[in-house]
Amino acid sequence: MRRVLVLALGLAVGLTACARFQPVQRDRVAVGGGLSVMGSAVWNRFPVGVLGADAAWTQDGLPLDRVLFYVAHGDGTPLFEHGRDRRSLEYRANMTATEIADLWASELALAGNGDVRTGAPQPVRFAGLPGFRFDYSYANPSGLVFDGFVVGAATAKGLYLIAFAGTRAHHFLAYRSAAEHLIGSAEIAVE
Amino acid sequence: MRWISLTASAMTLLLALGGCSAGLPELVPRARPDIRSDEAGLWLVAAKSEAALQQAPTAISDPGLNRYVRGIACKVAGPYCPDIRVYLVREPGLDARMLPNGALQIGSGLLLRLRDEAQLAAVIGHELGHYVERHSFDKAWRQRVGSDIRAWLGVLAQGLAGGGGDAADALMPVRDGAFSSSQEIAADSIGLRQMTAAGYAPAAVVDFWHASVAELGERQSSIALRLLARHPAPGSRLDRLRTAVAAVAEPHAVRGYVRYQAALAPFRAAFLADEVRLRLPTETLRLFERLRRQQGLDATLAFYWGEVYRLRGWKDDRQLALKFYGEASRLPNAPVALDRSIGLVRRSESDWLAARAAFRRYLAAAPDAADAAMIRAYLAEMPEA
Ligand SMILES: [Zn+2]
Numbered sequence: 001m002r003r004v005l006v007l008a009l010g011l012a013v014g015l016t017a018c019a020r021f022q023p024v025q026r027d028r029v030a031v032g033g034g035l036s037v038m039g040s041a042v043w044n045r046f047p048v049g050v051l052g053a054d055a056a057w058t059q060d061g062l063p064l065d066r067v068l069f070y071v072a073h074g075d076g077t078p079l080f081e082h083g084r085d086r087r088s089l090e091y092r093a094n095m096t097a098t099e100i101a102d103l104w105a106s107e108l109a110l111a112g113n114g115d116v117r118t119g120a121p122q123p124v125r126f127a128g129l130p131g132f133r134f135d136y137s138y139a140n141p142s143g144l145v146f147d148g149f150v151v152g153a154a155t156a157k158g159l160y161l162i163a164f165a166g167t168r169a170h171h172f173l174a175y176r177s178a179a180e181h182l183i184g185s186a187e188i189a190v191e
Numbered sequence: 192m193r194w195i196s197l198t199a200s201a202m203t204l205l206l207a208l209g210g211c212s213a214g215l216p217e218l219v220p221r222a223r224p225d226i227r228s229d230e231a232g233l234w235l236v237a238a239k240s241e242a243a244l245q246q247a248p249t250a251i252s253d254p255g256l257n258r259y260v261r262g263i264a265c266k267v268a269g270p271y272c273p274d275i276r277v278y279l280v281r282e283p284g285l286d287a288r289m290l291p292n293g294a295l296q297i298g299s300g301l302l303l304r305l306r307d308e309a310q311l312a313a314v315i316g317h318e319l320g321h322y323v324e325r326h327s328f329d330k331a332w333r334q335r336v337g338s339d340i341r342a343w344l345g346v347l348a349q350g351l352a353g354g355g356g357d358a359a360d361a362l363m364p365v366r367d368g369a370f371s372s373s374q375e376i377a378a379d380s381i382g383l384r385q386m387t388a389a390g391y392a393p394a395a396v397v398d399f400w401h402a403s404v405a406e407l408g409e410r411q412s413s414i415a416l417r418l419l420a421r422h423p424a425p426g427s428r429l430d431r432l433r434t435a436v437a438a439v440a441e442p443h444a445v446r447g448y449v450r451y452q453a454a455l456a457p458f459r460a461a462f463l464a465d466e467v468r469l470r471l472p473t474e475t476l477r478l479f480e481r482l483r484r485q486q487g488l489d490a491t492l493a494f495y496w497g498e499v500y501r502l503r504g505w506k507d508d509r510q511l512a513l514k515f516y517g518e519a520s521r522l523p524n525a526p527v528a529l530d531r532s533i534g535l536v537r538r539s540e541s542d543w544l545a546a547r548a549a550f551r552r553y554l555a556a557a558p559d560a561a562d563a564a565m566i567r568a569y570l571a572e573m574p575e576a
Contacts, residue, residue, distance in 0.1 A: 089470060092504070094539055097565055098531070102502065106470045114249040115281060116468070120561030123568040130572075132565065139248035 021046055024057065028187075031055050033071030035127070035160055038185035042178055043067070051111075052081040052088075053163075059178070065164075065171035067179055072158035080107040091159055097121035097132035097152075100159070104136065104150060113138040115145075126153040127160065127186040137168070147172040151183050160188060214377070215325045220270040230291075230328045237292040244278045244296060251279035251299065251458075259454045260297065263308060266389040267315045275319065283465040284415040285403060289318040291327035301418065302455060303462040304403070304478065306485040308447025309386065309395030316382030317396075317422070323381055326374045369423050378422075379432055383439070392444035393436045400424045400432065402485070406477045415466075415474045452486065460526065463495040472503040493519035494526050501536055509536050527557045531566065543573050 021044035029039040032054050043057045050056045053068035073079065078088030089103055089110070098121055105118045119135035126132075131153030139145045148165030164179035166172035224230035244250065251257070257279055265272040274293045282298040289295050295318055305311050321327065370378070379396070387393050404424050407416050455462075466475050479496050486492075497515035500508040516533050519525045534549035550566050557563070 096535060096538065096569055098535060098562065102468075106468050106502075109465075109468050110470065114247075121565045122562075123565055130568070143243060143247055145248050 021058070028185075031069045031071060033160070034157065034189035035069065035071045036187050036189070037162075037182050040178065040182070042175075043182070052079055057182075059175055060171060065166035065175050067182060068161075068163045068165075070152075070159065070161040070163070072155075072160065074158045079103060080111065093154065093158075095154070095159075097123075097134070100132070100152070100154075100161075101134045101136075101150075104134075104163075108136070108138050112141045114141075115139045124151065126151050126183075127188040129153040129155060129188065136165075145169070149179075151186075153188075155188065157188075160186075162186060214329045214374070217323050218274075218325055220274060222274075229332075230325070233328055233331060234292040237290040237294060240290055241276070241278075241292065241294040244280070244294060247278075247280060249281045251281055253279075253458070256454065256458065260302075260311070263311055264295065264315050267312045267385045267391075268319055269385060269388060271319060271323065275322070281465065283462070283469055284417055285406075285419070286417040287314055287318055288421075289322050289327075291322070291325070293322055295319075295322075299458070299462045300415075300466065303459065303466070304406075304481065305451065306398065306402075306446075306448065307395065308451040309391040309445060310399040311451065312386040312389060312391040313382060313393075313396035313399050316385040317378045318382075319385055320378030320381030321370065321374065324374065324377050326370055326378065329374070330368055330370065369421055372423070372425075372428065375422060375424075375428055376431065379428070379435070383432075383435060387439055387441065387444070390443075390445050392441065392446050393439050394444075395446060397429065397432050397436050400429055402481050404429070406474075406481050408477060413474055415469065415471055415478070460491050460495075463491065464498075467495050467498050467502065470502065472499050475499050488518065488522070490519045490522035490525040490529075493522060494529050494532070497532060501532060504539075509540060512536050527553065527560070530556065531562075534566070534569070538569065538573065543575075547573060 023041055024039040024043040024045050026041055027039055028036050029045075030036045042059055044059070046056045046058070046062065050062065051068060052070070054071045055069040056062060057067040057069075059065050070079065073091050075093035076090050079091050081088060089106055091100075091103065095103070101118045101121050105116050108116045116138040117136060121132045121134040124131055124133045131151065133149060133151045135147070135149045137145065137147045145168040146165045147168050148163060150161055150163040152159060152161035154160075162183050164176070164183070166175050224234055257277070260279060261277045264275055264277045268275045271293075276294050278294060278296045279302075280296055280298050282300060284298065284300040285304055286298040287296065287301050295315070297314075301314065302311075305314070383393055383396060386396065403416065403419060407413055407419055412420050466478060469475070476496075476499060479492060479499070482492055488496075493515050497512040497519065500512035500515065513533065513536055516529055516536075519529055530549045530553035534546050534553060537543075537546035537549055547570060550570055553560070554563060554566055560566070
C-alpha cells in the first residue's frame with residue numbers, strides 16, 4: 001500500500017524495455033484534450049500515463065524528475081489511480097484551487113508519501129485562462145525528498161493540471177526553469 | 192521501603208497476569224547479543240533501520256517534545272534507560288514499534304490519541320516488554336521453524352550492503368507479524384511492572400487498549416490502527432489486564448493529564464490535519480469520538496471535525512460541517528482557517544452572500560494570509576448575490 005507510488009514508478013521504469021521513452025521534438029506537442037506545449041529535446045515522453053496522469057515527461061527518469069499532465073478531467077473522476085485496496089478521490093467540477101490543493105496533498109499521502117506539504121494557492125494565468133498555482137513537497141516511501149509545483153485551471157472542458165517534481169537534492173533546481181518554460185508555453189484549444 | 196512495596200506490587204502483577212511465556216531468557220540491562228549469534232545479525236539489520244530513522248524526513252525534530260517523551264521513556268525503562276532510544280515520527284494512525292535493538296519509534300498519531308502521560312508510559316512499558324523478552328527474535332525464529340534462520344538472516348543482511356531496498360523493508364517480516372498471545376501477556380506484565388515502578392497509574396493501560404479497540408469498532412483491522420495488528424487485544428487480554436490492574440490499585444499514582452496535554456498542545460492541530468488528510472472519514476470520525484470522550488471538544492477538534500465532513504461531501508455533510516464550524520466558532524481560540532472553510536462550504540452551496548461574508552471575515556482576520564490573493568480571486572469570481 002505504502003508502495004503504490006514506488007510500484008507505479010518501478011513499473012514505469014521496468015516497462016521501458018517494451019514501451020520506450022521517446023525524445024520530445026522541438027515543436028508544439030499535443031498532449032491531449034486540446035492541451036499543447038512547446039516541446040524541447042531535453043524531455044523524454046513516456047508513452048503511457050502514470051499516477052492517473054494522461055502523459056508523463058522526464059529528463060533523468062520518472063523516479064527522479066517528472067512533469068505530469070492531467071487534461072480535461074471531468075466531474076467525478078479520480079485524479080490519481082490507487083491500488084484496489086484504496087478508494088481514489090474524486091475531482092469535483094465546482095472545486096476551488098484551495099480544494100484542489102487539498103486533494104493533491106491527500107493523493108500524495110494516500111500513495112504512501114510522508115511529510116506532504118502544499119503551499120498556499122496563488123491566482124495565475126494558465127494557458128491564457130484564469131488559473132492557480134501551488135508548491136508542494138513530500139518524502140517518498142524510501143525517504144527521498146521531492147519539491148514541486150502544480151499549475152492548472154478548471155475549464156468548461158474539465159480540469160487541466162501540469163505538475164512538476166524533482167528531488168530536492170538535485171533535480172528540482174536543475175530542471176525547474178525547463179518546467180516553467182514548458183508550462184508557460186501551454187495552450188488549450190477552444191473548440 | 193518504597194522499593195519493597197513496588198517489588199511486591201510487581202509480584203502481584205506477575206501472579207495476576209498468570210503464566211508468562213516460556214520464551215528466551217530476559218535481556219539484562221546493557222546486554223548485547225553475542226557477536227557470533229543470529230540475534231546479533233537481527234540487531235545489525237535493526238541498526239540499519241535505526242540509521243534510516245535518524246535521517247528520516249518525517250522525523251519530529253522539536254527538542255522540547257523529544258526531551259519530554261524521552262524523559263518518560265527513561266523513567267519507565269528504569270535500568271533499561273540506556274538501552275532505549277526514542278524516535279518521534281510524523282505519521283498519522285496509531286503506531287509504535289520497538290526494534291529488536293532497543294530503538295523505539297513512536298508515531299505522531301499515537302501521541303495524538305493518548306489521553307495522558309500514564310497512557311504513554313503504558314505503551315512504552317509494553318514495547319519495552321517485547322524488547323526485554325526478545326520477542327522480535329523469538330518471533331523471527333518461530334516463523335522460520337524448519338528453515339535455516341542463518342540463510343534468512345543472510346537475505347536480510349543484503350539490505351546492509353546498501354543499494355536496493357531500505358532496511359525498513361528488510362525488517363518487514365519481523366515487524367509486521369502479530370505477537371503471540373503469550374508474548375502479549377508477557378509484554379503486558381513487564382509494561383505494568385515498569386509503569387507502576389515509575390509511579391504511573393496502572394489503570395491507564397486498560398483505558399488505552401480499551402479506547403483503541405473501541406476506535407477499531409466491529410472491524411477486524413484498520414490501516415489507521417497498525418498497532419492493534421501487531422499487538423492483538425482481544426477481550427480475554429483486556430480482562431486479564433483489568434484483573435491485574437485491580438490487584439495493584441495505587442491511590443497516589445500519577446496520570447499526568449494536564450502536563451501531557453500541555454506538551455502536545457503546540458502540535459495537536461498539525462497531527463489532527465494529518466489524520467484528516469488520509470481521507471478515511473469513517474475511521475477519523477471514530478478517532479474524534481475517542482478524543483472527545485477523553486478531552487472534550489475544543490475549537491481545534493471541532494474545526495477538524497467539520498473538515499472531515501466538508502471533505503467527504505456526502506448528502507448531509509455540508510450541514511454537519513457547518514454545525515461543527517459553528518461549535519468551533521463559539522469556543523475559545525477558534526482557528527483563523529475556520530472562516531475560509533465556512534466560505535468554501537457556502538460557496539459549494541451557491542450561497543454567495545454567506546460565502547462572501549465568511550471569506551471577508553477570513554481576510555479581515557488574516558489580511559496577510561499566504562492565500563489572501565486566491566481568496567480575493569474567489570470573491571471576484573462569485574456572482575453578485
Ligand atoms: Zn505487544
